Amino acid sequence: MTSKAERTYDIILWGATGFTGRLVAEQLARRCGVGKDLRWALAGRSAEKLAAVRNGLTSIDSGARELPLLLGDSTDRASLDAIVSSARTVVSTVGPYALHGRSLVASCVENGTDYCDLTGETHFVRAMIDAHHVRGRETGARIVHCCGFDSIPSDLGVLVLQTFAREQYGKPLDEVKFFMGEASGGLSGGTAASALNVFAEASHDPAIRRILANPYALDPDRSERGPDGPDPMGVGWNEDLRAWTGPFLMAAINTRIVRRSNALLGYPWGKDFRYSEVASFGPGAKGWLRAASFTAGFAGFAAFASLGPTRALLAKSLPAPGEGPSQERRERGFFVVRLVGKGTGTKGEPITLFAEIRAQGDPGYGATAKMLSEAALCLSKDDLQVAGGVLTPASCMGQRLVDRLRKVGMTFDLRG
Ligand SMILES: NC(=O)c1ccc[n+]([C@@H]2O[C@H](COP(=O)([O-])OP(=O)(O)OC[C@H]3O[C@@H](n4cnc5c(N)ncnc54)[C@H](OP(=O)(O)O)[C@@H]3O)[C@@H](O)[C@H]2O)c1
The missing domain is CATH 3.30.360 (Dihydrodipicolinate Reductase; domain 2)
Structure with missing residues (x-):
């Protein structure tokens, strides 16, 4: 397993062709640009659709035409391993996660790759905890579900x-x-x-x-x-x-x-x-x-x-x-x-x-794209000092993620 520091990409967006995936791609392009501070790539199962998403991003950052496109399929574990092993963090918008998400999480755990997603499917999260929490502690993979409006x-x-x-x-x-x-x-x-x-x-x-x-x-x-x-x-x-x-x-x-x-x-x-x-x-x-x-x-x-x-x-x-x-x-x-x-x-x-x-911004889409993007950036870029396993936004990223979300316009106000 190559160490996280040696991986080609900071973030790979898996499911970039979906409705929410496209919004996350736009948010990452707006937030970080392409070929600048963040090494990232788009991944999915259709080369044609990925190219169309990349083309759309050029109106945000002309450098997007250089964005690498990676092909795989949720049903093909070898294709997932090839993608996952090249990234520090994989962010997935491929759902329903209970149907399409299991092999990707398994691959992240085995490859020691951090992962975040948008699932709201409780039984899927339970299955991932049972299958991977212990192994994730061994490989150092931090698996963080529910990084959108839920939860x-x-x-x-x-x-x-x-x-x-x-x-x-x-x-x-x-x-x-x-x-x-x-x-x-x-x-x-x-x-x-x-x-x-x-x-x-x-x-x-x-x-x-x-x-x-x-x-x-x-x-x-x-x-x-x-x-x-x-x-x-x-x-x-x-x-x-x-x-x-x-x-x-x-x-x-x-x-x-x-x-x-x-x-x-x-x-x-x-x-x-x-x-x-x-x-x-x-x-x-x-x-x-x-x-x-x-x-x-x-x-x-x-x-x-x-x-x-x-x-x-x-x-x-x-x-x-x-x-x-x-x-x-x-x-x-x-x-x-x-x-x-x-x-x-x-x-x-x-x-x-x-x-x-x-x-x-729409809670499930505009605001969620920001929340998921910041979670991926936090996992990939911040020195979190947290062991692997199936974690939660608060237990893995905590105040660091709050600070990041405040910077992109989300407010957390307190009063006694
Ligand atoms: N928690 C929240 O706040 C929140 C908010 C928004 C969305 N979500 C969740 O995010 C997920 C995505 O929602 P969406 O509306 O964006 O879905 P969508 O538009 O249907 O997109 C699904 C994506 O999955 C891909 N996909 C499907 N089967 C695949 C396979 N076998 N291999 C590889 N990729 C595959 C699709 O690829 P193709 O384009 O090639 O078909 C597409 O990129 C859902 O589970 C939803 O519940 C959660």
């Missing part, structure tokens, strides 16, 4: 809030609640396919259903239990934000990643730390109505997606692979996430701390 705002938001609490009060907060606030964005074909594939795989396999139902499914030791129960599924009221709330789809992955971070970091937030996620809809009758209709829609979506025939109907109404929100919609997009933390102060008095995370 960076959650994972780094909790890190920032808990770090602040520990600095101010000498101890962590007992509980943090995440509220998905105002947002505007769309959906791409790969995201729709990935979400529906989770329902399809769960409907055939009781072991997957057990993983999805377990709030601690991604903890290193699955037999260990903390105080958290199932994700909230009904309409609720939060007095701190004075807002009605409803279920948040991505809680199913985000909360598990946050709990895994706590465990991998050695429980700095305590073994009794409580964490949950909901969507918030504002006060009054209008807020209640929005929360109630969203909750009903959520239940309807889950029911439709769980059954084969209705899932097929749903798939027809959602974007196809390669499709996604228009440039105008992505640029108009934004998100606001709020976290409320509760604990006790230095004299035992109750305290409440607030964090607000904001970014411009």
Whole structure:
């Protein structure tokens, strides 16, 4: 195995031809240029499509015409090994990851190559932990799933809030609640396919259903239990934000990643730390109505997606692979996430701390392309001093990634 320092490329973008892959390629070109500080390449399974993506990048940086193109296929392990062994870091936008991502992660682990992706598929992450965490520690490969809108705002938001609490009060907060606030964005074909594939795989396999139902499914030791129960599924009221709330789809992955971070970091937030996620809809009758209709829609979506025939109907109404929100919609997009933390102060008095995370750009695409690109740059360029294994954004990159994201416009604001 060649050492990471001797690899030809700092970053290889695997899946550059997909909807999100193209956005990540554009972001890397804008952020780092081509042939300058970053040695990077585009990879995928179609030479023609890769050349078209590269051509599009020349409007951002004329040097892009020199960008190397590497060919492989998820079903051909030798082609993956050839790509992976030439990179310090591989960033993958090829999904559904449960269908197309397993061999790539295995190859990264065996080649000691760092890796990050955009999966939100809890059972896939669990499978990668079981198959590769121990081996990754041996080879030094740092495998970091969920480096997009799922689960960076959650994972780094909790890190920032808990770090602040520990600095101010000498101890962590007992509980943090995440509220998905105002947002505007769309959906791409790969995201729709990935979400529906989770329902399809769960409907055939009781072991997957057990993983999805377990709030601690991604903890290193699955037999260990903390105080958290199932994700909230009904309409609720939060007095701190004075807002009605409803279920948040991505809680199913985000909360598990946050709990895994706590465990991998050695429980700095305590073994009794409580964490949950909901969507918030504002006060009054209008807020209640929005929360109630969203909750009903959520239940309807889950029911439709769980059954084969209705899932097929749903798939027809959602974007196809390669499709996604228009440039105008992505640029108009934004998100606001709020976290409320509760604990006790230095004299035992109750305290409440607030964090607000904001970014411009469609959460799943514009903002996600920035989050994933910065995660890849952080893995490749920053001196992280973290051992290998299947890690999380907070446990692997932590404050370094927060600092990077602030530089590209994401805000993490705190108040007591
Ligand atoms: N967490 C988040 O916030 C977030 C946000 C956005 C997306 N995502 C996830 O990112 C993934 C991609 O979504 P997307 O909408 O960008 O998907 P997409 O447009 O359908 O792109 C999929 C990519 O995978 C490639 N691919 C498919 N099968 C392959 C194979 N056998 N070998 C090599 N490459 C293969 C495709 O190549 P071709 O072009 O040659 O077909 C394409 O580059 C999904 O899993 C989605 O859930 C997550």
